[in-house]
Amino acid sequence: MKVNVYYGGRGLLEDPTLFVVDRIIQVLQELRVEVTRYNMYEDKSGIATLPNTLKECDGVILAASVEWFGIGGYMQQFLDMCWLYADKEKLSTLYMMPVVVATAYGEQDAELSLRKAWDVLGGISEPGLATYVDSQEILEQEPGYLRLIEKKTEDFYRLINKKSIKLPTSNTAVKNTLIKQNNINLTPQESEQLSKFVADDGYVKKQKEDIEELAAMFKQMLGDEDEVPEPPSEYEDDIVEGFYNNFHPETGFTASYVVIIPDMGKNLIIHVGQNLQCGYGPEEDADVKLKAGSSMIRAILIGKNSFQKGFMSGEITAKGNFKTLRMLDQIFHI
Numbered sequence: 001m002k003v004n005v006y007y008g009g010r011g012l013l014e015d016p017t018l019f020v021v022d023r024i025i026q027v028l029q030e031l032r033v034e035v036t037r038y039n040m041y042e043d044k045s046g047i048a049t050l051p052n053t054l055k056e057c058d059g060v061i062l063a064a065s066v067e068w069f070g071i072g073g074y075m076q077q078f079l080d081m082c083w084l085y086a087d088k089e090k091l092s093t094l095y096m097m098p099v100v101v102a103t104a105y106g107e108q109d110a111e112l113s114l115r116k117a118w119d120v121l122g123g124i125s126e127p128g129l130a131t132y133v134d135s136q137e138i139l140e141q142e143p144g145y146l147r148l149i150e151k152k153t154e155d156f157y158r159l160i161n162k163k164s165i166k167l168p169t170s171n172t173a174v175k176n177t178l179i180k181q182n183n184i185n186l187t188p189q190e191s192e193q194l195s196k197f198v199a200d201d202g203y204v205k206k207q208k209e210d211i212e213e214l215a216a217m218f219k220q221m222l223g224d225e226d227e228v229p230e231p232p233s234e235y236e237d238d239i240v241e242g243f244y245n246n247f248h249p250e251t252g253f254t255a256s257y258v259v260i261i262p263d264m265g266k267n268l269i270i271h272v273g274q275n276l277q278c279g280y281g282p283e284e285d286a287d288v289k290l291k292a293g294s295s296m297i298r299a300i301l302i303g304k305n306s307f308q309k310g311f312m313s314g315e316i317t318a319k320g321n322f323k324t325l326r327m328l329d330q331i332f333h334i
Contacts (some may be wrong), residue, residue: 001160003028004057005037006050008075009065016136017065017101020129020149024061024099027153030322040074047077051086059095059160060123062114066102071110079117091123097156098128107132119169126159128152150319158312217252239268239294240278242301246332247276253331255324256286264294272331288320303334 005025009015025035036057040047054060064071082091098114100107111130118125129152131139139145235241249272259268260283269284271277283289290307296315299305307328310316318325 001032001059001157002034002036002057003059003061003160004053005035005061005063006075006078007037007039007041007063008072008078009041009063010067010072011039011041014135015065015101016103016133016139017063017099019136019139020099020101020131021061021063023146023149024153027150028157031154031157032322032326033157040078044074047074048081048085050078051082051084054082054086054094055090057094059097059156060118061097061099061128061156062118063099063101064110064114066100066104066106066110068104069106071100071113075114079121082121086121088122091121094123095126095156095160096123097126097152098130100128100130102130102132103134105132124166126156147319151317155314158314161312236279239297239301240280242298243268243270243278243332244276246301246334248331248333249274249276250327250331253327255288255321255327257324257328258283258286258289259297260289260291261294261297262291268297286320287324288318290316290318290325292316301332307332 005021007017007021009017011018021037025037028035036053038050038053040050062075064075066072070076096114096118098111098118100111100114102110107130111128115125115127129149131145133139139149235244251274254273255271257268257270257272259270261268266280267283269277269279269281269286292310292315296305296310300307300310307316308326311318311325
């Protein structure tokens, strides 16, 4: 999956929109989404060519800062260029989530304006994030706000992955009657120039990801594995027994999980290495924390469902390292 983020603010250090955008990108990357970010203030003359970048993505995030009124000149110019030059057939398949952070009045109006504009262009808009804050410290210091940002990002990821459809609107009708399919293609020289802008960042990002992955792998190989106690002679219940019976260790992989089971009022603590330690106990720090009903967990343990499907359907919520989360289906299966 590929998602493009278009930031239309001025790039000021104190702009809280930058903090929200960084958080969203972090969550998407944990979900293994390829994210490309375009800061329009860095290349004002290049805004006219940005619609060409829509051809390679599956979803779009439009991030605007409201400093006094409206969505800002850079964002408005980008939408104007999309109206004139974007491939409308491709745009009709693109999901868009607006992100608006205001330090003045008007965040809700701006968020609605972005959604309306995207609908008129023929795309698929999703209710996004709209908030007013004096500074980014307000967002940083409140865990509840951070979780709302993460949850909204996860929902947007599921929307794209499921290719959800929406009922038609009058905004779509405007597109059908007014937009003529006479897209203006960029010249080879313009396309080459644009590809250089994208390729440089992509190459550097890929190199950093490869280095981080190799460093983590060697660190794990060289580290001493903690001794894990042998499984108990008698299991606490069928869920604990199911995890032991379906356990398939992965060489070099260690992790800790906490599964909160609301309908049972219990926390299942799982420590994974070459051996497994699994049982109920008080909530503790872990690489991944999940929340799921006991019926969902039992369905997974008998092979009728999976952790991935549960997460995608929203029946399982999770917080932590998403790469570690994806390993659950590899180490616990029939």
